[in-house]
Amino acid sequence: AQSVTQLDSQVPVFEEAPVELRCNYSSSVSVYLFWYVQYPNQGLQLLLKYLSGSTLVKGINGFEAEFNKSQTSFHLRKPSVHISDTAEYFCAVSPMDSNYQLIWGAGTKLIIKP
Amino acid sequence: DAGITQSPRHKVTETGTPVTLRCHQTENHRYMYWYRQDPGHGLRLIHYSYGVKDTDKGEVSDGYSVSRSKTEDFLLTLESATSSQTSVYFCAISESEAGTSYNEQFFGPGTRLTVL
Numbered sequence: 001a002q003s004v005t006q007l008d009s010q011v012p013v014f015e016e017a018p019v020e021l022r023c024n025y026s027s028s029v030s031v032y033l034f035w036y037v038q039y040p041n042q043g044l045q046l047l048l049k050y051l052s053g054s055t056l057v058k059g060i061n062g063f064e065a066e067f068n069k070s071q072t073s074f075h076l077r078k079p080s081v082h083i084s085d086t087a088e089y090f091c092a093v094s095p096m097d098s099n100y101q102l103i104w105g106a107g108t109k110l111i112i113k114p
Numbered sequence: 115d116a117g118i119t120q121s122p123r124h125k126v127t128e129t130g131t132p133v134t135l136r137c138h139q140t141e142n143h144r145y146m147y148w149y150r151q152d153p154g155h156g157l158r159l160i161h162y163s164y165g166v167k168d169t170d171k172g173e174v175s176d177g178y179s180v181s182r183s184k185t186e187d188f189l190l191t192l193e194s195a196t197s198s199q200t201s202v203y204f205c206a207i208s209e210s211e212a213g214t215s216y217n218e219q220f221f222g223p224g225t226r227l228t229v230l
Contacts, residue, residue, distance in 0.1 A: 009154070042223060045220075045221065046220075090157070099168060101159075
């Protein structure tokens with residue numbers, strides 16, 4: 001069975017500081033990887049995804065993530081956060097042998113301190 | 115933004131009453147999903163649909179049923195609501211199946227359901 005672990009439930013960080021949100025997964029088959037963002041009282045939207053190729057993926061709003069197959073990780077980073085980045089971030093994996101599954105982490109709340 | 119609406123957006127109901135939530139899309143996407151979101155659990159799949167009248171169970175389907183009579187509408191029904199079904203419910207759609215490189219799920223705004 002596959003699983004996704006987001007190691008931090010909350011990450012407080014000062015505005016303009018860098019941030020890393022961690023995501024590790026477990027799967028017996030190859031997966032596609034996603035980060036979604038949920039702003040307060042809204043639905044989720046795709047931030048970025050890794051399908052194949054370069055392990056460094058760039059997404060919207062200045063975020064990027066690096067796929068590390070040996071460590072089964074897909075950490076999300078931003079070099080300088082803004083107050084508007086306050087949101088909950090979800091990591092998800094899609095096993096290549098399933099036609100419907102998207103397995104979700106529990107989410108990490110990014111709290112920006114002024 | 116993907117054209118996905120959910121109704122109602124908020125609902126308060128009592129234990130034992132039936133509740134139906136509606137998801138409507140204007141994107142003509144084949145796949146539709148119902149998730150529930152609870153603190154500490156992320157999103158959990160309730161049911162999904164891979165076409166008109168084609169549905170299947172997700173990981174937390176007990177107490178829920180779904181129907182899809184048209185491409186654009188996916189209904190979630192709680193036959194007899196319980197307090198454990200208090201949650202935020204999200205509908206999502208996708209053009210392709212999850213195990214392909216083209217999959218991306220687009221989410222509706224959510225329905226906040228409270229069962230007293």
